[in-house]
Amino acid sequence: MRVSRTLEVPHSQEEVFDFLADVRNEKLWHPDVESVELESDGAVGPGTTFRARYRHLGTVELEILEFVRPWRLVFRAKGATSAVYETRLESHDRLTRIVTVADAQPRGLGRLLGPLLHGRIQKDFQRRGELLARGLAARAHTAPPC
Numbered sequence: 001m002r003v004s005r006t007l008e009v010p011h012s013q014e015e016v017f018d019f020l021a022d023v024r025n026e027k028l029w030h031p032d033v034e035s036v037e038l039e040s041d042g043a044v045g046p047g048t049t050f051r052a053r054y055r056h057l058g059t060v061e062l063e064i065l066e067f068v069r070p071w072r073l074v075f076r077a078k079g080a081t082s083a084v085y086e087t088r089l090e091s092h093d094r095l096t097r098i099v100t101v102a103d104a105q106p107r108g109l110g111r112l113l114g115p116l117l118h119g120r121i122q123k124d125f126q127r128r129g130e131l132l133a134r135g136l137a138a139r140a141h142t143a144p145p146c
Helices: 013-021 023-028 109-142
Strands: 002-009 033-038 049-054 058-068 072-078 081-092 095-106
Touching (some): 002 109, 013 023, 013 072, 013 081, 013 109, 095 109
Antiparallel strands (some): 058 072, 072 081
């Protein structure tokens, strides 16, 4: 099942990339996040792994597969549903356009219901994009100056 979203935010491409790359920031905007922990050592980059707990999904292991700052970010998620999230960023007119495509492979009952629920899942994925924009805005207002 494939879903996608495109949104534009008034933040620099680098700021958006760094915000998205560190999955711990999901706590600022994703309403189903219960916890996110960095599992690997070192700075966030290629191969970084996170363990997240989501309401309704349970525990999900996330790994950064591609990290091309500030242009492209690809995550693999393993849990009740396996998915690959590809995000492309481009800057124009003082905005950053975020294009995210998720390819999910539901398991069990989700595999059977997926085609029936695709429209609802797409709508929810788009709504989370709007929440992401709010999270970026909130982060910008509380981030310490460099």
